[in-house]
Amino acid sequence: MNEKSVENEHIPVMLQECIDALKVKDNGRYIDCTIGGAGHSSLIMKSAKNVHLLGFDADRKNFNKAKKRLAEYGDNVSIVNTNFVNLKEEAEKLGFEPVDGILFDLGLSSMQLSEDGAGFSFQYDAPLDMRFNTEEGLTAADIVNSYSEKEIADLIFKYGEETQSRKIARAIVSSRPIRTTTELADVILGVIPKRGKIHPATKTFQALRIAVNNELDNLESALQQAIELLDEHGRLVIMSYHSLEDRIVKTTIKDASITCKCPPGLPVCTCNTIPRLIPVTHKVVVPGEEEIKNNPRSRSAKLRVAERINKNRT
Numbered sequence: 001m002n003e004k005s006v007e008n009e010h011i012p013v014m015l016q017e018c019i020d021a022l023k024v025k026d027n028g029r030y031i032d033c034t035i036g037g038a039g040h041s042s043l044i045m046k047s048a049k050n051v052h053l054l055g056f057d058a059d060r061k062n063f064n065k066a067k068k069r070l071a072e073y074g075d076n077v078s079i080v081n082t083n084f085v086n087l088k089e090e091a092e093k094l095g096f097e098p099v100d101g102i103l104f105d106l107g108l109s110s111m112q113l114s115e116d117g118a119g120f121s122f123q124y125d126a127p128l129d130m131r132f133n134t135e136e137g138l139t140a141a142d143i144v145n146s147y148s149e150k151e152i153a154d155l156i157f158k159y160g161e162e163t164q165s166r167k168i169a170r171a172i173v174s175s176r177p178i179r180t181t182t183e184l185a186d187v188i189l190g191v192i193p194k195r196g197k198i199h200p201a202t203k204t205f206q207a208l209r210i211a212v213n214n215e216l217d218n219l220e221s222a223l224q225q226a227i228e229l230l231d232e233h234g235r236l237v238i239m240s241y242h243s244l245e246d247r248i249v250k251t252t253i254k255d256a257s258i259t260c261k262c263p264p265g266l267p268v269c270t271c272n273t274i275p276r277l278i279p280v281t282h283k284v285v286v287p288g289e290e291e292i293k294n295n296p297r298s299r300s301a302k303l304r305v306a307e308r309i310n311k312n313r314t
């Protein structure tokens, strides 16, 4: 392996923690919604006997990679090259339900952040694309070159939580057309000088990626579908990498775990709310110091776990 491929090899984050949380069992059925390089999925397959796995990846290269890596498991593994927003539809098509565990390891793999990636990273010069599926939808270049200044500012603020969004949007509009990752990063550097370790383009790149792939709406929808697919005591295991995703995960688990929605002060509960989840992790789990040292890309990971309950009552 040369230096570049070592650097681009995806190291699975909180691997053992995720597998333990899934409680992989013999003859169990699991879904990996973000199969990537199949790091987590390989260990799922090895952790018990006769495990069945359904994997998703919207990115064609990662789909191919995962397929190759898990080929030895034959019919026990199915992988689909589609967005996890189609989770329930695909599982139903394959008769793959109810399931014992569902994993989401959100975001990008190291392969996608590498030189050969679809313009996700400003560290490599590439066309400004950012689509997981490069065959449909608007690219990041389409957005920066055609949206109004206000629309760009709002998008960067909403999806990047970037407080300097107006300044950046103004610079983008006056530098159009912008075609590559480096051009965009340079435009941003021109108005926000680099201070400290974080590149000033980080939040803008995050915002564009979220918008291009409709990531937040898709996540909200897929989490609801996942709850429906889980069997009684099935585990929902989610790793997120930024606060917007984590907020959706936290709120989904909280809302599905509520036991009573009656207004405060009622003497008895009349709402008959039936919770569908019970939280397993009460505080978010993060990687240890050693893992962050060995794999700096793990530093922003946040793991939350919940268990399906009342399957036959809801």
Ligand SMILES: C[S@@+](CC[C@H](N)C(=O)[O-])C[C@H]1O[C@@H](n2cnc3c(N)ncnc32)[C@H](O)[C@@H]1O
Pocket (backbone or CB within 6 Å): 010, 011, 012, 013, 033, 034, 035, 036, 037, 038, 039, 040, 041, 056, 057, 058, 059, 062, 082, 083, 084, 085, 105, 106, 107, 108, 109, 132, 218
């Ligand atoms: C962090 S990587 C997963 C790495 C994997 N757990 C491993 O150990 O190799 C996330 C993967 O999910 C895919 N992905 C992200 N959002 C997706 C979505 N909405 N639908 C399907 N795949 C998605 C990405 O293309 C990427 O391959």
